[in-house]
Amino acid sequence: MIKLFKQLKPFSLPIAVILLLVFLQSMGDLYLPTLMSDIVDKGIVQQDRALIWKIGGFMLLVAGSGALCSVIASFLSAKVAMGFGRNTRSRVFSHVENFTLTEFDKLGTASLITRTTNDITQVQTVLMMMLRMMVGAPMMMIGGIIMAVSENAKLSLVFAVVIPVLVLAISYVGIKGLPLFKANQLKLDKLNLVLREHLVGIRVIRSFNRIQHEQKRFSAANRDLTDTAIKVNKIMALLMPMMMFVMNFSMIGILYFGGIRINNGELQVGSLMAFIQYAMQIMFSLIMVSMMFVLIPRASASAIRINEVLDMVPEITDPEVKTSLADQPPQPALRGFVEFKNVSFSYPGAEQSALSDISFSARPGEVTAIIGGTGSGKSTLLSLIPRFYDVVEGEVLVDGDDVRQLTQEELRAKIGYVPQKAVLFTGTVNDNIRYGMKDATDEEIRHAAEVAQAMDFVSEMKDGFDSEIAQGGGNVSGGQKQRLSIARALVRKPEIYLFDDSFSALDFKTDAKLRAALKGETLESTVLIVAQRVSTVMDADRIIVLEEGRIAGIGSHSELLASSDVYREIVSSQLSEEEIA
Structure with a gap:
């Protein structure tokens, strides 16, 4: 969480003002019991009304000033926390935009949404409370102890027993709570994932009558989250009763020993009242700290998850220095020329390659079609051109440049992509x-x-x-x-059109009309089409047949009918003998 809070530098001035205001408020609160002691011991006991009015008026001024400081500090704390949350969300969103599909697969969409919303809100809430409580509480506690000791040093020995007990209780809750809060956030991710799948896939769920199955999945994820939350809250619920128990017994001790000292003439009534007020302030500051220890473990778990996103380095990055074309051998003056040179690719963690030794070129003014069975690597091949993934071996060239030597913005400005x-x-x-x-x-x-x-x-x-x-x-x-x-x-x-099975939902008539209209629009552009239908690809200038990630044939429709068994098999499965002839 400290790493995340380093981003608070733009808010240095308002934070400094908040600290000053909290300090002034704390000083005012610590001074009030002393003033009250003077009213009792010097005003009431000695029946000095003028002194009572004088000190009482001063108390009102101190209390009013403290309230004003508190209001302004609360306003600035909220403003700083909201600004920090806004900036962090922007940082996470901007960073995630640079992720490749590999990073999205690692983290998951549901988890990224939770981290950008719920997790940042948790940290934002704790920051607002920290600016008020984590600064004010130590001031109140230390100042309260100093003032209590100044009132009566012997009676202050009560705190030597009380404070260590409370510190141990708070530490125990914090240590036990942190792992459970981390688990809680993971289970919230799981719940979001199940809910998102249910909402997105509602048509499929209903068509297969799987509503009860999905209800069971959601109930299981919901119950798992609930059980963990209950376990966390059981631990946290112990804290407040323990605090109140210790606090009440400390009051009994103060009143008992204080009464004895008053009876012996060693302490005045006003001083005991002031001492009780300081004791209450010390206890209250410890309660505030304990509240922070309830929230900090949750926020700490959230901060770790946010930092995990921000620390993740995208696998695909822009080159630091793009190789100048002047330093390369002269290339043909082509716009939209695409070439694959011995390209191989495999997905992270996959046992076998999705593409192996792919080599071909696609020129402007030509239509290059890619066809093959399911899982043959057609869409994967197309996704290497805009660098959704990077090749493992070989090169993908656009206008003679390796795509890895172009910035992603520069490369994608050349491409018009229609996804599957x-x-x-x-x-x-x-x-x-x-x-x-x-x-x-x-x-x-x-x-x-x-x-x-x-x-x-x-x-x-x-x-x-x-x-x-x-x-x-x-x-x-x-x-x-x-x-x-x-x-x-x-x-x-664009220079290059990539159609990834983009005509599959069209009827044959619309498909034919669309392809005919495209010819007039793409005379100076390179067109690559991934398709399942033979009717969509048969008029292409070049057809690439893929089988199990390898090229099984390249040529025109008539050439492949004569030379490629794989292509003939695909054609015969879709067209009649009369249509083939």
Whole structure:
């Protein structure tokens, strides 16, 4: 947590003001019992009304000043804590944006959401209390002991017994609580994961009548979290009764021994009253510390999880110094030229390679299609071009540059990507298409929609291009999502188009019309298409056939029919003999 609090440097001035205000408030609170003692011993006992009014008025001034300091300190503490929470959330979000898919797989989406929201809130809450309590409580305790000793040193020996007992109790609770708080946060991650899967997959769950199964999964995760929370709270619940027990017995001891000393003429009534007030302040400061020890273990566990995200270094980073093209051999003046040279790739922890020894080139003005069975590595191959993953062996070149020598922003600016699973964002149709190019004009958006065959359904929507898209595109069909995703890539006018099985939800007629319209739009761009349908790829300039991560054939449709058994098998499974002929 200390590491995380190093980010408080921008708030140095308000923190200094808070410390000063808390100090002044503490000094005022410590001075009040002495003033009250003077009222009793000098004013009431000696029946000096003028002195009572004088000291009483001064007490009101001190109490009012302390209250004002407390209000301002509380306001500034809240402002600092909220600002720290805002900055930390921004840091985590910005850092997570740089993560590769590997880091997302390691941490999990549900856990990242919990860490960015719940965990940061825990630390933010503790910071606000620390600024008020962790500074004020030690001041009150130390000052209270000094003032109590000054009132009566012998009676102060009560604290020599009480304080060690309370410190031991607080330490015990803190040591026992920290591991359980860590476990609690992990179980909250698990609950979020189950809940997220349930909400995202509700259609599948209902279609397979698995609602009861999911209820059992949720109940198990919920019960596990509840049991851990109860265990934590049982330990924490011990603290307050122990504090009150010790506090009450210390009051009995103070009153007993104080009464004896008053009876012997060694102590005045006002001094005993002041001593009791100081004892209450000492005990109250220890209660505040104990409250912090209830919250600190939880916040500490959260801080560890936040730091785990911030300390995670993305596997894919931009080069420190990009190799200048002037230092390289002259390359053909091509825009969008893609080349794979002996590329191999395997996922972290996988037993075998997803791709092995892949070599081919794709030129501007050509359509290169990739086809193969499920799990043959088609989508994996495509994801290496925008550097969603880095190759294990070999090189992926774009315009003659190894993609690892380009910045990610520079590389991806050349690419228009349409993912296998179409993703839309909340906002209007306009917003979703303009996501591809933020300064696209209305004419360019309309043209992209026409090419993507989206105009027919967009024009039928209530507000046309200003119609709202629900979260995740829940109010449009799968085919409509795909067409809007394609329009988003088209409006970018990139050097390279990557279509990752992006026509699978389209009917054959729309598929054919879309591919025909694309030809006119991509005359100067490189197009790579991953597809399952033979009808989608058969007109491509070059077809790459993948089998178990290796190239089983490269050529045109007619060439592969003559030379590739794998391709013939795929074609015969989809087309009739008349269509093949």
